[in-house]
Amino acid sequence: MRLNDITRGTGLEEHGITNANLIYWTPPTSVLYEQIVKRGEGLVTHLGAVAVKTGHYTGRAANEKFIVDEPTCHDHIAWGKVNQPFDPAKFDGLYNRMMAYLHGKDIFVQDCFAGASPKHRLPVRVITEKAWHSLFARNMFVRATAEELVGHKPGFTVIDLPNFHAVPKIDGTNTETFIIVNFAKKVIIIGGTSYAGEIKKSIFTILNYLLPQDKGILSMHCSANVGEKGDVSVFFGLSGTGKTTLSADPKRSLIGDDEHGWDEEGVFNFEGGCYAKIINLSKEAEPEIYETTRRFGTILENVAIDTVSRRVDLDDDSFTENTRASYPITHIPNVVRAGMGGHPTNIVMLTCDAFGVLPPIAKLSPEQAMYHFLSGYTAKVAGTEAGITEPQAAFSTCFGAPFMALHPSVYAKLLGEKIAKHQVDCWLVNTGWSGGPYGVGSRMKIAYSRALVNAAIDGTLSAGEFEKDPFFGLMIPKACPGVPAEVLNPRNTWTDKAKYDETAKGLVERFRKNFDQYKQYVTAEVAAIM
Template structure:
């Protein structure tokens, strides 16, 4: 194995992970050096103003059906096994690991030693070993970079081994397809193969933290976070894709802590990451200027964005390759980001939903029990197949607003949430960025101006003591007035011309909530079960 000079190499070598007889080993290369390697390896191209543009092949998003957790003495009684957390045999993991090690022999590899978690008390030293230079650049962006004096003595507590060119043989390796994402908590290792989608590395480590941190009293959360006048004026934003989480948390008047993954400890909030991973399809220069600017700078990795082969200019509106075009960029390049990634306890927590049924209010104030119920539910709605003329919305539930990444039972996270709400007095709000005046195809999408006015009123304290009325079906407490928002919009039933149609649709959605929650009911207390919709 040849070690390239002028690199900071850890004394904890790759042989500890099973590697042998490698080609060149590139340790902790800089962004510029990784650009050079990616271009030399023909892994991507440089677009106008400097971003690196890459393709991820047939996988333009995560492969949740190909993710497994090794079931052993560490995980057997702790992981919530099911369709999300599928068990994998330890012997099969060991076999696949040996085959990957054989695949790497004679090949060059790239190593980044870094951390997950901005709070030194809880940060996890990790190592990412990749086949592709651009995947190593992605890891360098998304995780927290180690300082030069930390690199030589860096000993990873979890290692990601990423080989897009290696494919499993399902009938031999006990996978479901040639693609695999395997997590072993006993071996402290993640194996990824058969996919070029870099987001698998990021979300695998997120899943690891979601297993390791809650027993330490840290609530791990799939949310964005920012603060206002000081570090004690923190807000959290939870929401599934399409709810506006990124847009609403990117506020020029507030300081960004992070855009996706955070922990809540006894000391406050901390970011898990060192970068942001934003969707950029049809990105608006006026609507999201900060993110737009990141697509036009050196050091950003753009996945599956269309670029003109002659001018090298981007077309952010082109979805030729996928709707899930992405930009990965370092958070310290954002002008209003907090580089420490650490702040105080949240004053306000916002659950975002895009209700395409049009029956949830634009804002509701939640009790702690309702907060637990809606946190476990993780509801939004998606509009199905409009190209086929189908206009009925589909309810989507994702526990804790991030079910694919939660190894423990959702109630474990919800209990931590309630403990912290009670201890720190944080207020939880449900904000609907979806439809009003009717469901999809009849009503209209809530305007961004209205939603921003609601968020502003929440964060500036205008609604702290607001008078509310209770929704008879969902039991939600709806403010009777919000500065800058027409009163008639606040109660969704009032916006429907056909009140009977509203009642029927509201009862329909309420039933979907109850049906979804049934699988969690055995571990929920009576107070949480009482927070369910009544209709």
Template sequence: MTAAETATLAGTGIAAGSEVHANLTAPGLIAHALRRGEGRLSAEGAFIAVTGVHTGRSVQDKFVVDDPAARDAVWWGRINQPMAPAKFAGLSARIRRWLGGQPELFVQDLYAGADPAHRIRVRLVTTNAWHALFARNMFIRPRREELAGFAPDYVILHAPEFHADPATDGCRSETVIALSFAERVICIAGTSYAGEIKKSVFTVMNWLLPERGVLPMHCSANVGAAGDVALFFGLSGTGKTTLSSDPERRLIGDDEHGWSDAGVFNFEGGCYAKVIRLSREAEPQIWDATHRFGTVLENVVADEDGNLDLDDASLTENTRSCYPLEFIPNAVPGGMAGRPRNVVMLTADAFGVLPPIAKLSPAQAMYHFLSGYTARVAGTEKGLGREPQATFSACFGAPFLPRHPEVYGRMLAERIRRDGADCWLVNTGWTGGSYGTGHRMSIAHTRALLRAALDGSLARAEYARDPFFGLMIPRAVPGVPREVLNPREAWADRAAYDRTARELVARFEKNFEEFAGAVGEEVRAVAIRAAA
């Protein structure tokens, strides 16, 4: 191994006798991926990879090392399962030896965090060229002169073909994603799904930034011509990508951001868009990015000539397109902007009882941030029946929170108060009845409501208080019928609305039991609860 190859593995603990391909650009990585038979090109030149049995995150196989220094601050439970330090030491040593014995390794040195004051340096070591390309697309690429002295803060040992041993390694299966904050090492083994790389780094940022006074957020962000920044929180299916991709506003980023004293900054240098049934008319920028050289497609089906069929879900509903942020024409260069003026929390309420928009106080914002509510229906996720399923994910990103949700909730409320941001709850789900009876909220109405919120006019509107959820609903908004604004008036059967609303109130009340003892009286006072 040459001196240059030794330098690129510094800090990884890998003693390789193999060939090391370090910091190759997209053309070089694609050439190696094709040579190695890792996938094929689409007709337009995007690289298509198939990830096998794992087409999404392996939630049950995620572990956080029970390091003494981190133990008291970790949100232990179903999401952050503990792994003994000794088990991690053995697992990481075995993965290092395995990686060192491979004929080829691919290394990428990258940044997470557009703001130099709050970024971390990440070194990925993987066996596959396409995974290296995914990481290169997904994160921020250092300038060539910055690579010479690059020393990683965190190392990702990526071994998709390595099989863990539950008896030896203290894990659940042959797949394992294990993170040690003390060792600053992430081990990913037994899965080719590239999203594990992205979300492991997000988990690290969620761990580090609160101690620096920076709020990490699972949200998209854009900025208007006047420099007004808007954040969009929302779970899958709520329209976060669609609504934040506004041709009249510039995109800061589509998924992960920090909110510091200086403003908002993107964690990433790329996008990881879900593309099942992607429409060229509805999402032209994502469509164009998906059909070009340099993009990585996961589990997207193509014919023998490489023509994509984005409606084909035979491999998975979770088809993905990963591309650099500069593939989006109106992206903000540098991934940074000022402090948010508006915070939007999106929900797709399939019960049809939440209003299309409501103004939230800082305390209500913290409550709904901790709740992270949406409702899923058949067609948005496999295994769901006809009845809507209420889903709550703390901070709109519970699987990636290493700390207790209240930590992030308090930071959000404090920053909203400090920066004077207006906060909105926007329902992109159903109106006039539940799923199966009512109809989906008009995208034209939603866009009109958002325009009024973002331009400041809606904050000056007259409001009425909803009796079930305590939400402040505008009485009138230009371009939106009055009966649409108040969901009860949109139902033909008002008694059925009342019953359905009470049922959803009970779900909110049950979910909030986990947080009620950890929040202040101001938040408990605005919590949704059944009438006495």
């Protein structure tokens, strides 16, 4: 039996799926809700969102991600700890066992697109055994119209089976969990994890591989919004730096919150939804995102819920600090429905500096922008991972190393060319600590970060005076409306100035050591930034 058979495009037989039971083909949200409840996958909350648990994995299984090492991609992949090679024969054996596992099983299929640009979008198919993972795919990718579903032929297919586990000794995996990309066969297989974020990030990896090489398009781990005058701003940043929060501005229209391409016409969203971190989310600080947690169609991952009243507690981190909400981008009231905008006028690079020594905002030269893009700095704080008792510097090149299949210099070169061509203003924004490191100082107020970003985007800061930081060489504004002047220069906020100087010098040295790996790929001016 097939449900929604009228919308069926290319059949499942070409994927090797021949004996499935019920096939739910691109079902609407209401059908998926029914199946989520019927199958015991989640609970409907009191205002209509659905609450689910991801089990053992509450985040990405970074060490379990592989790329099949085959002739079409071998010379292009930046092999290493992030992009681990996988044997093609082992892949085939694992794939065949997955197909056997699906015999007699109910499955859910979502035919959709990755990329809002009609010129550059990638047709995608997501096949999964969980109804809520199908809803996740429906939320996160660009939905196909009824006409587009007819004859839909996927460019890449994700086969996601959380309850299927690998046998490392047989399959060549590290553990029972795996996320494996096969560029030659245009398929991604996922097993042993119920964390839905693996689906979207796998497709992001695909776009990061295809677009720069095939079309000269810069793929970016960033959010983007646009003002009333058509001015586009791009926000680079790792998890926890405020990328989603600062781009969801009531005064500007959201293009997208996590992944974008930058082509000859401007920026375009890769996705059709948002995947926001929501621990300690408040109505006052982030009203638009807060309201999405109370909407039909939103998935709340690992959020605590009272099973009697069905009310959720967004401050409860009992399951994980990485609580998430997946929702269609149209849940945000002020969005660009087309998912596209012009060329950026401002680029904001976000960091969460737990050492408390970077300024809350600084204007970057083009060379500094290249340096910080390749560095991709943020900091882990005590308590976030086992063994971390004090702040630790974390560098993730291009602000998204786990998803960048090509060498970082490929993305950096494209970014540098586009910054120069379109005369983009670049900024470094620290949403981390002020007045001391984590445990001593305090986290920068969201209101201050918003005021600083707004002043950068509307030109207020560029028109004012700056002073040069002696450690990082950054240009710090002397004044900003709505932000106390003493906050702007981080050294002024520390009681122990000598300790600040020592900490700043230590972070500079960390930057230098990390950047040694990129010096041969950049100009002398970029290499000499620090």
